[in-house]
Amino acid sequence: EAQANAGTRIYSQSDLQVGDLVIFYGDQHHVGFYAGGGQVLHAPHTGAFVRYEAIGNMPFQFGVRI
Template sequence: AQRLLNSLTAAEKAALAAEQDRASRASADRVQLGNSTPASGRAGAAFSAAQTKIGSPYVYGATGPSSYDCSGLTSWAYAQAGVGIPRTSQAQANAGTRIYSQSQLQVGDLVIFYGDLHHVGLYAGNGQVLHAPRTGTVVRYESINNMPFQFGVRI
């Protein structure tokens, strides 16, 4: 991925940066989360903690307090709610009760993506996930449908 990024022209890099900036601003400005209820008091507390980190940069391996990777954000958020969960997305996938139907997800549930379970976020309600997407982005809301959903995990 870094090799590909290094091969971009200055104009392509500027266009990519502008698109990422627009996506991050749009995420914070236009997300309608609806009136979903949290899975539990702990899930609600974890979700509330994660919301305070919107705009924090993604850094691979980071667990806060100023930058995060995907599982670093979710483990940090649950720790703020007094709940210890494993550090990696693959381990978090086995940390609670699996939920295979998106319609059964509740705010604060972990949401696992990709066949190898390498990405995790927090369900935000109304088809949105709060997550730390990847290098070059920030913690933000995004449609759950932008990535291949595998299942949710209720802690």
């Protein structure tokens, strides 16, 4: 959650750039990296392998550019 306040917020998915943090869920408990092409790099849960996933598979809140 602290990462959500670390940089400049980006509210439009179309403005995301590769490497931006992507914040999901209303309580901001999940963070990934924008990988471009509508893909996010993230670990879906504790113990899971890091993987690419479509950004639309989770409730996008905003991005953060550090």
